[in-house]
Amino acid sequence: MHVQIVLFDGFDPLDVIAPYEVLYAGGTATEGAVSVELACAQGPRDVISGTGGLVLRATAALDPKRANMILVPGASGRVGEPGEVPQEEAGAGEWKQDEFIPVLLGRTLTTELPTFLKQAMDDPDVTVAAVCGGSLVLAMAGLLEDRHATTHHMGLDLLDATGAHAVSARVVDDGDLITGAGVTSGLDLGLYLLERAAGPRIAHAVEEFFAYERRGTVWRAEGPTPANL
Incomplete structure (x- = not known):
């Protein structure tokens, strides 16, 4: 399995590095079966x-034709909407509009990234x-309609508003769509992807190597609908 992790201006480093390290270790544990x-x-x-x-360096061009998996991180920056600058900071010149997370995420839609992601989703x-x-x-690019997905808890309503089923x-x-919630869930996501690709023994070995235990149940649209608790 070959994985390409996407970099875009304003990406969140932990969203990238956590799954990268897990999958890289998985490549070592599988003697190159994962890259x-x-x-x-x-x-x-x-x-x-x-x-x-x-700064991180992208060493390759994004290309769904040569990758078995494309992984998209979130952005990091100011939380909230651009108009929500606290009054004491307004006009201070320290913050620019493009440092807000919604703006950074939205800016990806002006690049070729949505085209590549659609190619990947269609394959x-x-x-x-x-x-x-x-x-x-993915949701803002119109690629998650009627799909089950998760994101940071602060973005679940927005995910729902795009036509996705937020979980x-x-x-x-x-x-063929696997999503993780808040930033540290990149570790859990990476380990689950590794388990799917190479099996639980490999994933467990990497989990032990990083001295980290996965949290929570991986949600799937399977089994009976639970009654209200």
Whole structure:
């Protein structure tokens, strides 16, 4: 399994690094059966995150034809809407509009990223995964209508508003769409992706290596509908 993790301007570093390290370790544990790289719709380049100007390098062009899986992270920056700058900070010149998470996520729609993501979603041989606001990137691109997905708890209403079925779970498995909730869920998502691709023994070995225990139940649209608790 070859995985491309997407980088875009303003990405959240933990959304990228957590699944990257898990999948990279999975590649070692499987002697190369799993591989992972950082990719960008604009091709190889240095990409600035939304956290303190941290830079990661995309070493490849995003290409659903050569990847078995595309993983989309969320963004990091100011929480809320651009018009919600606290009064004492207004006009201080410290914050720019593009540092707000909704703006950073929305800006991805002006790039070639949605085109590549649609290609991936339309290909039955490619699995698309997302962490946190990455689900909102897919949703705003019109790619999650009638699909089950999760995102950061602050974005579940927005996810629902796009026509997706928002699920308040740490990881949601909707077949060829796998999504994770808040930023640290990237670890759980990565381990689950590894389990799906290489089996539970490999995933457990990596889990032990990182001294981390996965949290929560992976949600699937299976079994009886639960009664109200």
